[in-house]
Amino acid sequence: MSSTAIGMIETKGFVAALAAADAMVKAANVTITDRQEVGDGLVAVVISGEVGAVKAATEAGAETASQVGELVSVHVIPRPHAEIGNHFDVSAK
């Protein structure tokens, strides 16, 4: 996980999240590492991979999500700290 970036897309509604996840893995060489549903229809998809790939993937995923449903947020962490992996399930497999 130390050399890989993580990207996150949060949408309101499951369908938009699924569409975004599909667009992300198709757009670049990234893997989906987590899916979180925190309630109120909010679904977050977490991906990991090389920084450039993650940025490109989130770009494609965000565009798809906003077309299909409601995009809430997009974020990329280029170099996540190792400590994050102890408390969040975002490590690359």
Next chain:
Amino acid sequence: MTSSRSPDLRALIADVVREVVADLAGPAAAATPAPAPVPPAAPAPPAGVAGAEHVTAPQLRERVEAVRIGDDADLDRFARQLLALFENPKNRQDLRAGRLRFRLEGGTTSAVPETRPVQRVDTGAVTERQVKAASEAGRRLVLGRRAVLTPLARERARALGVPIEKER
């Protein structure tokens, strides 16, 4: 000031002022009699409080004059204005103590982004492609509360110098 007089007269006065100031500053720097102006290093630092004790209380107002310097002529005019100000003892003291200051007017760089036409995005993702298009069209982006800027778009906007304003 006598601004509507002929330029020859102004030049003559400016020359005389320059000579007088040079004469006054010369002996003072040579550290002999020093009639009115002390060497400039000494009175400059006490800008606020110490300098204020010399002057009577109602004279403490700070003045900031706007100066527009666009070319050599402006610079020359400002230098002459400064010389004329130096002739008056009160102005001289104010200048030295920092109570009379100058501000450069007419910043051209800050005015450019404001004049660009606005491209509003209210909802959905703002992608790199949209930023690129806005840059080519010479527009600035204004994002509504529900618009989301992607990381790649943010990078591109910074690289292309597209101003992005987010409404909260």
